[in-house]
Amino acid sequence: MQEQFTPSRRAVLRLGAALVAAALSTAAPAHSPRLPAPGQLAHVEVFDRTTGATLAVHEHAGRRYIVGVPGHEYALRIRNATGQRILAVTSVDGVNVVTGDTASPSQSGYVIDAGGSVEIAGWRKSMSRTAAFFFTEHSNSYASRTGRPFDVGVIGVAVFNERVVRPRISLGDKRESGRADAPAGSMAEQRAGATADAASPPASESAAAGAFAAPRRDAQRTEQPADARSQSSAKLGTGHGRNENSYARQVTFERASSDPAQIIAIQYDRYENLAALGIVPLQNDRYAGRAPRPFPGLRFVPDPD
Helix, strand or coil: CCCCCCCCCEEEEEEEEHHHHHHHHHHCCCCCCCCCCCCCEEEEEEEECCCCCCCCCCCECCCEEECCCCCCCCEEEEEEEEEEEEEEEEEEEEEECCCCCCCCCCCCCEECCCCCCCEECEEEEEEEEEEEEEEEEHHHHHHHCCCCCCCCCCEEEEEEECCEHHHHHHCCCCEEEEECCCCCCCCCCCCCCCCCCCCCCCCCCCCCCCCCCCCCCCCCCCCCCCCCCCCCCCEEEEEEEEEEEEEEECCCEEEEECCCCCCEEEEEEEEEEHHHHCCCCCCCCCCCCCCCCCCCCCCCCCCCC
């Protein structure tokens, strides 16, 4: 039976700040991260732990896609672009990465300090262990194996602001007389995504948080992409991989609103499937960047020698 963590009321999961900083400094590759657009609370990247590269994001028809390689482990990096803590309720294939339940924004997630970031590399099994994410066949994904195959192929993050309490000064004795809440913020949906737990506490009083980074290792289940011109292969999903250390602790977090201020979604699949849909360019195709011309031989009469 799968071990799950159900957060206590008004509680969240989070790695200690020192551990997060040490993990990210050793695991993060050298690259220039793309900054969030104005008004966005967070930015999400997907890091291939097998190759050590941050996966390129391909924009298509208003959605974002990445190419996954079967057998490769991966991790999610979520960066807080604000000056206060945020809650990132995170899902993979429509499943909450903390509780393992069908995803909903009202559930447990990860708290990220102001200007900080966290790395999530697996399904949380306890306060000290996770099961690694890895790209695998749709039928072998954790969601499919637990009877939820319909939302396989998407990573989601629902971001919440923290409720800010400010003292209210009365005109008479200038004592604190109440609390003022920070505005909830507007919905800035980029894609679809969420996390889930049917028995989780109300959104305004609960959340969950954590972060994890592990050393890279050689892939044990690696497949090479097939020719993109061939028939589309089975869709990718995320498997329930090896057990790893990932220490977490509970912290309090009160949401500013029951609705997320931002929802981020990144869809993924193997290369040949995305190439067949025209989302990514064909590999090893010298003409991939050239627009075809209907009359390539069009020209005028040259001058005589």
